Amino acid sequence: MPPKSGHQRAKNIDYDEDDIYGDDDYYEEDGYEMTDQDREQMRIGTIKVKEALGSSLMVSDAQVQDALWDNYYDVGKSVADLKKKLKPAQPKLAPKAQPPRTSSRFDQAANAVKLDIKGKQTQSHSPLFMVQELSCTAPILASSVLSHQDDPMPLQLRTNASKGCADYPLSSPVTMTHHYDSFSVKDFFCDTPWCNVPPHRVGRILVEPCFPKGGLLGGSSKTSKLAALAAARKKKQEEEKAMAASLNKLSETQTEADAAVALLDRLSVKEKDGVSNAGLRGGGEISEPRLSLSRYPIRKKSSTPPPVPIELKVEIPSEPLKVVETPTLRTGPSAFASVLCGIGSTTSERRTIGPSRFPIPYTNFPGFANAKPFAKPSPDDVVIRAQAKGAKPKPAQSKKANEEKLAQSIDKLAMDESPKLKSKNLNVMEEFERSGMKRMANFIVIGHVDHGKSTLMGRLLYDLKVIDQRSVDKLRKEAETIGKSSFALAWVMDQTSEERSRGITVDIATNHFETDKTRFTILDAPGHKDFIPNMIAGASQADFAILVIDASTNSFESGLKGQTKEHALLVRSMGVQRLVVAVNKMDTVSWSHDRFEEISQQMTAFLTTANFSEKSITFIPCAGLTGENVAQKVEDTNASWYTGKTLIEALDSSEPAKRNIGKPLRLTIGDVFRGGITNPLSISGRIDAGAVQIADSILAMPSNETATVKAIEIENEPVDWAVAGQIPTLHLTDIDPIHLRLGDIVCDPNDPVKLIKSFSCKILAFEHVMPMSVDVFRGRLQAEGKIKELVAVLGKGKGEVVKKKPKIIKPAEAARVVIELSRELPLEAGVRVVLREGGSTVAAGLIEE
Numbered sequence: 001m002p003p004k005s006g007h008q009r010a011k012n013i014d015y016d017e018d019d020i021y022g023d024d025d026y027y028e029e030d031g032y033e034m035t036d037q038d039r040e041q042m043r044i045g046t047i048k049v050k051e052a053l054g055s056s057l058m059v060s061d062a063q064v065q066d067a068l069w070d071n072y073y074d075v076g077k078s079v080a081d082l083k084k085k086l087k088p089a090q091p092k093l094a095p096k097a098q099p100p101r102t103s104s105r106f107d108q109a110a111n112a113v114k115l116d117i118k119g120k121q122t123q124s125h126s127p128l129f130m131v132q133e134l135s136c137t138a139p140i141l142a143s144s145v146l147s148h149q150d151d152p153m154p155l156q157l158r159t160n161a162s163k164g165c166a167d168y169p170l171s172s173p174v175t176m177t178h179h180y181d182s183f184s185v186k187d188f189f190c191d192t193p194w195c196n197v198p199p200h201r202v203g204r205i206l207v208e209p210c211f212p213k214g215g216l217l218g219g220s221s222k223t224s225k226l227a228a229l230a231a232a233r234k235k236k237q238e239e240e241k242a243m244a245a246s247l248n249k250l251s252e253t254q255t256e257a258d259a260a261v262a263l264l265d266r267l268s269v270k271e272k273d274g275v276s277n278a279g280l281r282g283g284g285e286i287s288e289p290r291l292s293l294s295r296y297p298i299r300k301k302s303s304t305p306p307p308v309p310i311e312l313k314v315e316i317p318s319e320p321l322k323v324v325e326t327p328t329l330r331t332g333p334s335a336f337a338s339v340l341c342g343i344g345s346t347t348s349e350r351r352t353i354g355p356s357r358f359p360i361p362y363t364n365f366p367g368f369a370n371a372k373p374f375a376k377p378s379p380d381d382v383v384i385r386a387q388a389k390g391a392k393p394k395p396a397q398s399k400k401a402n403e404e405k406l407a408q409s410i411d412k413l414a415m416d417e418s419p420k421l422k423s424k425n426l427n428v429m430e431e432f433e434r435s436g437m438k439r440m441a442n443f444i445v446i447g448h449v450d451h452g453k454s455t456l457m458g459r460l461l462y463d464l465k466v467i468d469q470r471s472v473d474k475l476r477k478e479a480e481t482i483g484k485s486s487f488a489l490a491w492v493m494d495q496t497s498e499e500r501s502r503g504i505t506v507d508i509a510t511n512h513f514e515t516d517k518t519r520f521t522i523l524d525a526p527g528h529k530d531f532i533p534n535m536i537a538g539a540s541q542a543d544f545a546i547l548v549i550d551a552s553t554n555s556f557e558s559g560l561k562g563q564t565k566e567h568a569l570l571v572r573s574m575g576v577q578r579l580v581v582a583v584n585k586m587d588t589v590s591w592s593h594d595r596f597e598e599i600s601q602q603m604t605a606f607l608t609t610a611n612f613s614e615k616s617i618t619f620i621p622c623a624g625l626t627g628e629n630v631a632q633k634v635e636d637t638n639a640s641w642y643t644g645k646t647l648i649e650a651l652d653s654s655e656p657a658k659r660n661i662g663k664p665l666r667l668t669i670g671d672v673f674r675g676g677i678t679n680p681l682s683i684s685g686r687i688d689a690g691a692v693q694i695a696d697s698i699l700a701m702p703s704n705e706t707a708t709v710k711a712i713e714i715e716n717e718p719v720d721w722a723v724a725g726q727i728p729t730l731h732l733t734d735i736d737p738i739h740l741r742l743g744d745i746v747c748d749p750n751d752p753v754k755l756i757k758s759f760s761c762k763i764l765a766f767e768h769v770m771p772m773s774v775d776v777f778r779g780r781l782q783a784e785g786k787i788k789e790l791v792a793v794l795g796k797g798k799g800e801v802v803k804k805k806p807k808i809i810k811p812a813e814a815a816r817v818v819i820e821l822s823r824e825l826p827l828e829a830g831v832r833v834v835l836r837e838g839g840s841t842v843a844a845g846l847i848e849e
């Protein structure tokens with residue numbers, strides 16, 4: 001039978017729903033049906049409890065069963081419970097107020113529980129609290145706080161030792177009935193099993209340190225030092241204690257010789273009235289022994305008995321111990337000191353000796369007092385003066401002259417690290433003519449983006465065996481891996497990772513090939529409008545240009561609106577006169593003759609208006625991807641209408657550009673190389689005019705710094721000289737790399753290019769031009785500037801003045817303008833510049849005298 005109210009409650013905490021439910025939702029009423037086994041246990045238990053209680057206590061069956069229920073049928077506990085419960089109530093002691101400092105953590109926890117209980121009580125008038133299970137092996141407080149709103153019961157605290165605690169019977173298993181106000185922490189824990197554990201069975205938890213103690217093998221040395229200090233203090237205290245104890249003992253047994261000896265070690269006797277320590281050691285009587293507790297540790301008593309008992313009378317001072325003065329440990333004077341100073345051996349004697357006891361040597365000699373040994377020059381001085389008289393007098397030199405001489409000598413000391421370059425003093429013009437070398441030509445490949453410039457050049461190099469099959473296969477494989485297999489040939493020219501990943505050319509790429517007649521340098525320009533400045537830089541080095549046009553439907557037309565026209569205009573502005581127009585991708589239009597004709601006509605019309613002469617323009621149909629009509633004739637039957645030249649043949653038949661070899665050196669720097677082991681600093685670029693040879697001195701502008709040409713290479717071959725039209729690599733010395741930048745001009749130091757900030761030039765307008773801000777490009781050199789003045793509109797043919805001081809120059813008009821730069825640039829007459837504004841080219845110009 002369940003307890004009278006039938007309220008068996010259990011705290012039902014669903015941790016997952018912990019946050020969802022409020023406090024009241026935690027407690028759930030479970031109806032509990034007693035099993036047959038319960039009933040049988042209850043019956044037997046009731047009989048046993050009643051037997052145990054005997055007739056002394058009047059107890060009802062219900063009470064017994066309540067107790068048994070509460071104690072899980074434990075007869076002993078139920079008996080104890082009932083005995084306690086049915087005893088007349090003891091007057092209750094008021095719980096002691098615990099000082100806050102001594103309250104244990106348990107107390108604090110219990111207080112917290114109490115507060116919690118109080119809080120709950122304000123909601124329900126008489127809650128029942130049960131501390132259900134307390135494990136004694138690991139005393140963890142498992143409290144189940146149960147509330148029952150409908151049951152106005154007084155506060156009950158019920159404890160129960162778990163099964164494992166049967167060995168430790170509770171001294172007073174209780175069912176306490178208190179009003180909640182009188183509930184105290186002491187009551188709360190009074191019957192906990194661990195309170196009654198015999199001391200000898202109380203276990204101790206030893207916490208092993210996680211880390212080794214400080215010391216040699218690890219840990220902080222700080223700990224070990226502190227430990228050592230503490231140990232030293234402890235030891236000292238023990239010693240003092242031992243000393244006091246031994247003194248006490250000594251006072252009782254003064255005659256014990258070994259005790260006296262031990263004590264002697266702790267005694268320090270002050271020297272008094274000339275009585276030395278030696279006297280004490282000699283066994284004399286000690287008049288005033290003083291203890292020096294700190295200096296002399298207690299000597300361990302020898303296990304062997306002393307051979308001769310020494311009788312000593314030791315007076316133990318009755319007064320408190322005083323710390324005595326440290327005995328003087330100074331030794332007596334050495335034999336040498338005694339002889340020299342004639343001092344007695346005792347300290348007192350020494351102290352009384354004054355300076356009079358140190359006689360100054362030689363003072364007894366006659367005339368000592370009047371002697372003036374330093375009045376005359378020393379024998380050494382006499383000799384030096386005599387030598388000085390014999391030497392010739394030096395001419396007086398001014399300070400400045402001395403400094404100059406010193407500087408000269410330092411200059412002589414300075415090591416010339418670079419071996420002096422010897423010039424062969426060649427007549428380069430004669431050498432060039434005598435060499436019979438192949439014609440040289442640099443051409444720039446221009447055209448709208450993706451019209452197939454790089455592919456065409458890759459094919460050209462491949463067909464001419466400049467690159468081998470293996471390299472092309474490798475490029476094709478690499479291109480396939482990123483899904484751009486059609487770009488494999490283009491990658492022969494586009495070598496940077498950016499160019500390959502983007503599939504466009506970014507900067508000028510150079511390569512070389514040669515035919516029977518000519519050595520060609522390819523300058524592959526980017527087609528994208530963002531890289532026009534790079535294209536301009538390439539154009540400044542070109543003798544002629546290949547304009548690549550995509551023949552496929554709509555591509556040609558979109559190119560005309562894009563960079564096809566702009567590039568053509570720019571190269572013309574840069575002085576390029578000859579143009580090979582490669583009508584590319586003819587395979588995409590099945591080698592349509594009509595398409596080729598259409599493109600040729602439209603382009604001729606445009607190019608002639610851009611100042612190209614018709615006879616200097618050649619149209620070649622080709623397909624760079626397939627290689628048709630590049631190096632080999634096209635075999636496609638659809639192309640039977642074409643009987644003209646291949647692209648290579650067209651290039652080879654072009655007239656070589658005129659070379660200005662006889663003019664002063666002008667080289668535009670196209671590249672600067674640093675960090676080579678044998679050649680730490682090199683530049684490359686096209687020689688626009690003049691010639692250069694090894695050991696020549698050159699001047700870099702605008703830095704205005706000179707350098708020496710250490711060596712020259714053309715197409716990786718060492719040479720002694722290079723002339724206009726070639727693109728050599730010059731290895732330099734005697735200059736800091738910071739003075740050399742792309743676009744700078746290398747010139748003859750005897751005939752340098754001037755730095756100018758303002759100039760007059762003839763321009764060809766591509767857009768409307770008026771007084772405005774422009775970016776001025778001279779190859780890769782660039783500076784901000786302003787068109788300050790529109791001087792005149794010029795006739796296109798002869799350049800005569802058509803209109804003075806125009807307000808605006810229309811596209812395709814020629815004009816003379818004055819430009820002012822924000823900074824100085826190396827510019828001179830005959831140099832071509834490009835004027836750009838807001839990302840588009842507005843005009844190209846030729847600087848006038």
Ligand SMILES: Nc1nc2c(ncn2[C@@H]2O[C@H](COP(=O)(O)OP(=O)(O)OP(=O)(O)O)[C@@H](O)[C@H]2O)c(=O)[nH]1
Nearest residue numbers: 449450451452453454455486504505527623624625
């Ligand atoms: N069908 C066909 N496709 C071609 C031909 N030539 C080039 N292409 C393709 O055209 C695309 C662009 O070729 P590129 O050589 O990179 O063009 P590009 O003019 O050098 O491009 P940018 O240097 O970025 O201006 C590639 O996918 C080529 O495979 C051709 O003759 N026929």
